[in-house]
Structure formats: structure tokens, C-alpha cells
Amino acid sequence: MFHGSIPALVTPFKNGAVDRKAFADLVERQIEAGAGALVPCGTTGESATLSHEEHREVVTLCIEVTAGRIPVIAGAGSNSTREAIGLVEHAKEAGADAVLCVCPYYNRPDQAGLEAHFRTIAETVAMPIILYNVPGRTVSDLLPDTVIRLGKHPNIVGIKDAAGDLARVSLHAAGLEGEQFVQICGDDPLTLGHRAMGGTGCISVTANVAPADMAALHTAVDKGDIAVAQAIEKKFIALHKALFLSPSPGPAKYALSRLGLCEASTRLPIVGPDEAARAKIDAAMEIAGLI
Template sequence: MFHGSIPALVTPFKNGAVDRDAFASLVERQIAGGSSALVPVGTTGETSTLSIEEHKAVVTLCVEVAAGRVPVIAGAGSNATDEAIHLVQHAKAVGADAALVVCPYYNRPDQAGLEAHFRAINDAVALPVLLYNVPGRTIVDLLPATVARLAQLPNIVGIKDASGDVARVSQHAALVGDAQFVQLSGEDPNALGHMAMGGAGCISVTANVAPDICAAMHAAFRAGDLAGARAIERKLIALHKAMFCAPSPGPAKYALSRLGLCQPDVRLPITEPDAAACETIDAAMALAGIRP
């Protein structure tokens, strides 16, 4: 259902507000660059500092600009189950193709609570849902046995895994069995290894900056050209790392600003990269062949 290079889109700001024109241009650039789908208002989209109204407006705009050319997987997570359901309902109402739902954060539910959270969403809305496991941010870890039980539900179609453990790909596959279940990496440096283990693609931060290069790496792998995929990945690895040399999405927005595509503005408590981080990002862009 979902595969390849899928950007976790930044949400550009201008004068403190969402820059709708810049966002629309970024969506067009992603489609032209070969991205397989789009994820608005995920972690990289600064969902935690968007109001509910802004969140909905960005999802709606993404669906409108994409106009069916590629799938839209709307970020729709919350640490309150009712709010997550509300956001998934909105995603469906405006025509998104799926929702990306992060594990509840801060309140630290156990596995029973995580399972109940996702079951409630599955039962409330008939829209494909991708689980999103990122324990480095949420503290809680959605374990493979829980994932396998959730995979049996009709609307749970896959997972974005940012645990950093590529062995999870095989664990999930072994436990899920014959059910169709899409596994996507949530970490750019692990994407190629994740696909080698059986994953379908990556929800990517780097693709914000280099959509065509990221898409080319995935295309090479899918075509069986492992050597070509490795060669492209070696050009990208410094950029993957640079995207987190300062709190994300500051580096991605700085890189996009260098390309004249949006302002570098982020919302507090995230701040813009300092001079040393900017030098790291500039160098990584040069190594990948990306020049302002």
C-alpha cells in the first residue's frame, strides 16, 4: 500500500503563522522529485506546537495540493485517545488516504493501554492507520507482540518504526504471519538496512531536502540494484546525520531556506541551528551534491 521515499513534511512558518504558499510549493517539489507519499504534521511537521486548527488546515491543504497524485498519510497522533480519534476522523473527512498515529506520549501507558488506544481508533474510524513507534520521544515502546495483535485489526495496515532496531522488521513479519502489513523505517540512516530486512520504505526527514536523491535510492533498491542503492546512500549519509545535528526540524528548515524554499523559522521551544550546526548542514548538502 505504501512504499519508497515518503517525506515527513516540515510545516513552514512566516511571521509566526503557517506559510501556506511555501507548504504548497514543498508538496509540488516532493511529487516532482518522485516521493511515493506525503506525511503532513508528523513530528517533523512540528505537530506538538501547532494548534488543532492549524493541524487540520495543514492536512487539508496537503490533500488539496496533492490532488490524488500520491497518497497522503496524515499525522493524527495524540496522548489523548479521544483527540487522536478526532484527528483521524478529520483526516478521513478531508480525503487523506491514511493516518499516522504515534504512541501516546508523556502519560506512559503499558502495553495493554497502547493496545486499547489503537483498538479504539481502529473501531472508531474506517481509515487505514499506520502505527508509529518512536520510543526515543514517547518513552513507551510498542513491542512486537503488541504490534502483531494490532495487525490483525482491519484498519491497522502497517507501522513506522523508529526504534532503531532493524531486527524488528523480521520480528514483526514472523509474528504477523500472512496478514498484509507495511513496515516503514522511521530513521533515514537505517532505511536501506530496513528494506534489506523486508521493509517497504522510509518516512524520511532527509527527503525534505533531497527528495529526488532519496527517491532514487529507493528506486534502485526496488529494481534490484543494491550496488547503486549503496552508492546513493553513501552520498546521503552525512545529510541524514546532519538533519539531527540540532533539534529537528531546525536543520531541515535551515537547509530548505538555503535553497530558497521556506523560512528557517521554527516554534519554541525548538530553536534554529547555531553557526556550527549550519556549517555541518552546508557541508553535508555539498557532499550530497545539493547546492543553493
Template sequence: MFHGSIPALVTPFRNGAVDRKAFAALVERQIAGGSSALVPVGTTGETSTLTTEEHKDVVTLCVEVAAGRVPVIAGAGSNATDEAIDLVEHAKAVGADAALVVCPYYNKPNQDGLEAHFRAINDAVALPVLLYNVPSRTVVDLLPETVARLAQLPNIVGIKDASGDVARVSQHAALIGSAQFVQLSGEDPNALGYLAMGGKGCISVTANVAPDMCAAMHAAFQAGDLAGAQAIERKLIALHKALFCAPSPGPAKYALSRLGLCEPDVRLPITQPDAAARETIDAAMALAGIHA
């Protein structure tokens, strides 16, 4: 079900509120550009500064606009297990195809606590769940042995791995022993390497800005055209890096504003990129051939 280029969608704002019209247009652009699924209200969607009502509304809107044309993987993470269950329940109720559930952050659970968290979600809601491991943000690291145990549960279908350790693709595969467990990269710069190691795709920040190029890179690799995939990736690598030259998703929203697709507004404590960062993003967009 989940493969290829999957954007972690930004949540556009206008005058401090969610810009639903701009969000719907971004969803349409992603589908037209060849993205294979959509992730609303993940990290890039500024879920940490959305209210619960806004979070649920954006998921609902994404499902409505996608209208079954591509799967919707709803961001549904929390550091409180009961809240995560509530968000997964909502995702199922409005017709999302899966939930992306980040490791609990701030309270620093051990491996037993992480496993119990995801087991509770698995037991509470019959909806496919992708684990989301991003130690740089959560402080905790979901280790391969824990992932392997969770993979035996009926609703745990895969992982978005943003640990930066590409070797984990092989570790997970060796421990789990099932091709049905979907491994997705959570970092654009290692997406091609992740595919080569046996991963199925990437939940991408760059796809917000360049959906067609990201989709084409994955399609080329799957068609056996490694040289073609490499050529696209070389055009995108500066953009991958530039979109994190200031706190995310500020750079992605700035790039989208350059394309006339949404305002560059972010919510505090994230601030918009400064002049030097904007120059870096502009240069990376030019290298990739992306113009308004």
C-alpha cells in the same frame, strides 16, 4: 499502497503563521521529485506546537495540493485517545488516504494501554492507520507482540518504526505472517538496511531536502541494483546525520532555506541551528551535491 521514499513534511512558517504558499510549493516539489506518498504534521511537521486548527488546515491543504497524485498519510497522534480519534476522523473527512498515529506520549501507558488506544481508533474510524513507534520521543515502546495483535485489526495496515532496532522487521514479519502489513522505517540512516530486511520504505526527514535522491535510492533497491542504492546512500549519509545535529526540524528548515524554499523559522521551544550546526549542514549538503 505505501512504499518507497515518503517525506515527513516540514510545516513552513512566516511571521509566526503557517506559510501555506511555501507548504504547497514543497508538496509540488516532493511529487516532482518522485516521493511515493506524503506525511503532513508528523513530528517533523512540528505538530506538537501547532494548534488543532492549524493541524487540520495543513492536512486539508496537503490533500488539496496532492489532488490524488500520491497518497497522503495524515499525522493524527495524541496522548489523549479521544483527540487522536478526532484527528483521524478529520483526516478521513478531508480525503486523506491514511493516518499516522504515534504512541501516546508523556502519560506512559503500558502495553495493555497502548493496545486499547489503537483498538479504540480502529473501532471509531474506517481509515487505514499506520502505527508510529518512536520510543526516544514517547518514552513507551510498542513491542512486537503488541504490534502483531494490532495487525489483526482491519484498519491497522502497517507501522512506522523508529525504534532503531532493524531486527524488528523480521520479528514483526514472523509474528504477523502477512505481507500485507506494511513496515516503514522511521530513521533515514537505517532505511537501506530496513529494505534489505523486508521493509517497504521510509518515512523520511532527509527527503525534505533531497527528494529525488531519496526516491532514487529506493527505486534502485527495488530494481535489484543494490550497488546503485548503496552509492546514493553514501552520498546522503552525512546529510542524514546532519539533519539531527540540532533539534529537529531546525536543521531541515535551515537546509530548505538555503535552497530558497522556505524560511528557517521554527516554534519554541525548538530554536534554529547555531553557527556550528549550520556549518555541519552546509558541509553535508555539499557532499550530497545539493546546491541552490
């Protein structure tokens, strides 16, 4: 259902507000470059500092600009189940193809709480849901047994996993054999390994900066051209790492500003990369042939 390079879109700002034109241009750039789907208002989209009105605005704008050409997976997570349901309902009404729901953060639910959270969303809104497990940010880890139970729900169609444990791809697949359940990598440097284990794509930060190259990597994997995919990965591994030298999406926005595509501005408490990090991002972009 969801495949290939799937950029976790940044939300560009101008004078403190959402830069609608820059965002629309970034969406068009991704579609032209061969993205498999788009994710507005995820972590990289600074969803944590968008107002609910802005969140709905960005999701709607992404859907309007995309105009059905590729799927839109709208970020719709929250640490409040009721709030998450509201975001999922809006995404459905706006015409999103699926939603990406992050594990609740800060309140640290246990596995029973995580399962109840996602199951309640799935039973309240008839909408394809992709679970998003990123324990480094949420301090709650959606364990394989819980994923397997949730994956049997007809509205829960996949997972974006950023736990850093590739063995989970096989564990999920074994437990959900026969189910239509997609597994999407949530960490650019692990993409090739994740695909080899049975993953279908990557919800990518690097794709913001190099959309055509990240799409080409997945095309190479699909064709069995592993040497080509490895060559792309070697060219971009420094950039994968550089884009997390300071809290994301500060480095990605800085890189996009170097390409003249949007301002580097972020919202507090994200302040963007310092001079040393910017120099390393520049160097990684040069290795990748972007500047």
C-alpha cells in the same frame, strides 16, 4: 500500499503563521521528484506546536494540492485517545488515504494501554492506520508482540518504526505472515537495512531536502541495483546525521532555507541549529551536491 520515499513534510512558517504557498510548493516539489506518499503534520511537521485549527488546515491543504496523485498519510496522533480520534475523523473527512498515529507520549502507557489506545481508534473510525513507534520521543515503546496483535486488526495496516532495532522487521513479519501489513523505516540512516529486512519504504526527514535522491535510492532497491542504492546512501549519510545535530526539524528547515524553499523559522521551544551545526549542515549538503 505505501512504498518508497515518503517525506515527513516540514510545516513552513512566515511571520509566525503557516506559510501556505511555501507548503504547497514543497508538496509539488515532492510529487515531481517521485515521492511515494506524503506525511503532513508528523513530528517533522511540528505537530506538537500546531493548534488544532492549524493541524486541520495543513492536512487539508496537503490533500487539496496533492489532488489524488499520490497517497497522503495524515499525522493524527496524540497522548489523548479522544483527541487522536478527532484528528483521525478529520483526516478521513478531508480525504486522506491513511493516518499516522504516534504512540501516546508523556503519560507513558504500558503495553496494555498502548494496545487499548490504538484498538479504540481503529474500532471508532474506519480508516487505514499506520502505527508510529518512536520511543526516543514518546518514552513508550510499542513492542513486537503488541504490534502483532494490533496488526491483525483490519484497520491497522502498518507501522513506522523508529526504535532502531532492525530485527523487529523480521519479528513483525513472522508474526503477521499472510496479513497486509507494511513496515516503514522511521530513521533515514537505517533505510537500506530496513528495506533488506523486508521494509517497503522510509518516512524520511532527508527527503525534505533531497527528494529526488531519496526517491532514486528506493527505485534502485526495487530494481535490485544495490550498488547504486549504496552509492546514494554513502553520498547522503553525512546529511542524514547533520539533520539531527539539533532538534528536528530545525536543521531540515535551515537546509531548505539554504535552497530558498522556505524560511528557517521554527516554533518554540525549537530554536534551530547554532552556528557550528549550520556549518556542518552546509558541509553535508556540499558532499551531497545540493549546494
